[in-house]
Amino acid sequence: MDKITVLSRYLPPDAAPLIARWIDYFNCEFKVSRSRNSKYGDYRPPYQGKGHRISVNYNLNPYAFLVTTVHEFAHLHTWNEHKFKAKPHGTEWKSNFKRMMRPFFDKEIFPQDVKRAIVGYLENPAASSCTDLTLFRTLRNYDVKKTAEAAMITVEKVKANSLFKMKNGRVFRKEGLIRKRYRCVEVKTGLVYLFNPVAEVFEVE
Ligand SMILES: [Zn+2]
Structure with a gap:
């Protein structure tokens, strides 16, 4: 598979051709790496016969990547x-x-809030680490939300008197079991509904 296709799995697709060109131009060994908690990416200068090496964690969202x-x-250059x-x-x-960020701004690859966070990062003389918090907090908003599936819970698992939400957004309070169903009150209307214990809903904090 060619470089651009592979890179497009990790990067915004419009950004992949230029990164592919940089890899060739700078003669850099570019690796998509397993996730490291301590860092998102890494640059190593040529050393003992090895060339430039860059690695970036595989599980970053495309903008963070x-x-x-x-x-x-930029370290390499x-x-x-x-x-x-x-x-x-x-x-x-x-x-x-x-x-080196400019071509990606020109192509309008970033959403406005990410662009603002990058510009803010570049203008802040104190910003110096690989992991600027404001910038990466903004970037993290673009992580694929795994919560939709993970936070799903069956009605029987919802704590008594706690709130839960249906897929359509309606919010209920769970009350007691009536025969084989749970009595739940819709918060907005006060109406009582009976829920199957294994109906899938979302927890509400
Ligand atoms: Zn750095």
Whole structure:
């Protein structure tokens, strides 16, 4: 399979061709890595016969994957220009990151709030780590919500007197068992409904 197709699984598809070009141009070994809690991505400069190496965690959402990838390529580019003379997230890196981010801004690949968070990150002189919290909090909003399935629960598992929600958004309070069904009161209308114990609903905090 060609590089662009593979990259499109992880990146916004419009961003994949340019990242593929960078991998070739910089002669970089680019790896999609297993998830690491301590970091999203990693750059290693050439060492003992090995070339540039970048790895990015596989489980980032496409925008976070792209931001991390550009972040690491900015390290690579800064290494090529300055070697040990530039600090990891110093002014040289920052100006490269800014410049290398521009084509993706031009292509309008990011949603507005992500773009604002990136710009804010670039303009904040104190921002220096690989994992800026504001930026990654915004990026995290684009994680695929696994909660829809995971938070599903059967009515019998809902705690007594707790609220639950149906798929259509209607909210109920669970009360007692009446024969084989649960008596539940719709919060909005006060009307009583009987629920099958294994009906699937969503928990409400
Ligand atoms: Zn970094």
